[in-house]
Amino acid sequence: MPATPYLRVDLARLRRNIARVAEFADGAGLALRPHVKTHKTVEIARLQLAAGAVGISVATIGEAETFARNGIGDVFVAYPLWLDDTAAGRLTDLTGDAAVAIGVDSVEGAANAGRLLGATTVEALVEIDCGHHRSGVLPRDAGKVALAAVRTGLQVRGVFTFPGHSYAAGALASAAADEAAALREAAASLREAGVEPHVVSGGSTPSLAHSDPSVLTELRPGVYVFGDAQQWELGAMPPDSLALTCSASVVSHAGGRLVLDAGSKVLGADRPAYASGFGRLPEHPDARIVMLSEHHAVVDLAGASLPPLGSRVDVVPNHVCNAVNLVDTVYAEESGELRPWSVTARGLNS
Template sequence: MMIDTPAVLIDRERLATNIVQMAAHAAAHGIALRPHVKTHKIPEIAQIQVDAGARGITCATIGESEVFSEAGFQDIFIAYPLYLSERAVERLNALPGKVSIGVDSLEMARAVVNLREDVKALIEVDSGHHRSGISPDDEVLAEIRDVLGERYVGVFTFPGHSYGPGNGEAAAEDELHTLTSSVERLGGGLTSGGSSPSAQFTDALDEIRPGVYVFNDAQQVASGACGEEQVSMMVLSTVISRNVADRRIILDAGSKILSTDKPAWIEGHGFVLGQPNARISALSEHHATIFWPADIELPQVGEQIKVVPNHACNVINLVDEVYVQNSAEKLEIWSVAARGKNS
């Protein structure tokens, strides 16, 4: 099968290995694994995760939950403090199976009463990322728990400050302290945490929800969460121009497939698989610029290059389908079924 570039290419063996390794880590420490499917948005991948031992899935939005519910997944946690509008309540009540949501305010805790009786809630606490979530010392934490009553399941957090070189272990410690101190204050409950960079250091929670580990990306490599050999998702692109004098090549993959996400601690907008020093120095909408290392032969026009993007989640949300390749070079096409389900 010929692939028109640019295109997202997944190495199925690496994908499966990543999934099995995370499942094994969780099982070895008696932790339930509830992977975040916002990374891949693909039911086939979620099924591989469940088959490997995941007890359910985590979604980012009601829309994602609707897609995965329709695909047969019946144990879903929407791990964000939702705004429970009338329409949101209607959609949540229509989801079959086991559904849990996140809350971090008294207003939304009170609104949970509008949901069907079997919908449960976890309270989000802030373990250091400083996005949403309540401080574990805030008095409102206990008030929210009281308002939720029997719907209360436990507490959750996202240790997003794990992203960055060497940050994973400290973020895992912050996460553990925040979650355990919160449930102690509340008289018990589930502790749910986990990001891909911190998951390897997590050994004492009830549940973890990593997402990017299935693919890994330039952020994960730079943060030390994985090695380049664990990257399973790449953007396949073609060299469309080259300048021998300054060793510059231009690829047909720009920001409309690689995204523009670039943390301050990462050099470039992605790198070439197998050539970590060949980094994208500039992006336009449909082109990427790479100044090729002097000690490596300059690629020819027409040569195909595999690029490791900075942030896998953003890339997946920019394509309708992905190509999946196994060791026998056989290709499959999987639909990104939950693409664009942002509400």
């Protein structure tokens, strides 16, 4: 057994999560292009492809390179990249290994991308803001951005959005409704500009079940492979589906509380307003991590008796994408055996 703290993947649950979402997408007649930023692990991307995914979504060119060079032949950088010569050269090189597409969210960004990539096979999708208010143009301006791309020789595949405002209590269905309305308007805007939106792409793990197949053609959820405490607390995934846990050791009973050796350097420091703490303990559903520092989680056990010093306790991180990005290896468990999987794209922020 590895020394604690380490991240363990329940392979049976992982396979079930992958199958469940693949079947959902298939049943709805939607293509599935999972976001692999969550796991950054080639073995897991292969399981997703084997279950029917049409390709993958990534956030950075470094992630695209890792997966394309490990045999994943269809990669969409779902991010409004601002390209320079180096970045454009890396993307162009990648087209030898994979079908490559990128996001653009402004007329200037599209024109810049077209200038650098217009002579290549790299395609573009226009990002729109459906209510998350992060990046993306307004839906009604999507046609203008598409036109700027087309005019510089860049093939436009369609439109995409991320309904990230689904990450709030009670917002799962309403965020999906916002997503559908915005994508419908954006697709119309492209058609008015004379650009056919072949792909209309959305999806987030919390809003997934509410996705509108009359508007969308593609889903890009990421977190669903593992789930995490955020999905649990949002009601988007039940605790018995969560496939990644941090195995931690009890190091102290200071103050009559449970102190574990899993801190923000293995769980991540995410603590959104709707979260009830810094992570959850599946074996102690009433417990809360009330304090988190780099190598300590202080747990209020809600009156339960303290597990002994030196014993092991599982923790589900709040945000699994950031937890996985802290380790070079996750351990896949099946039938009691642990197999190390390299988090190959860890830390590839550019």
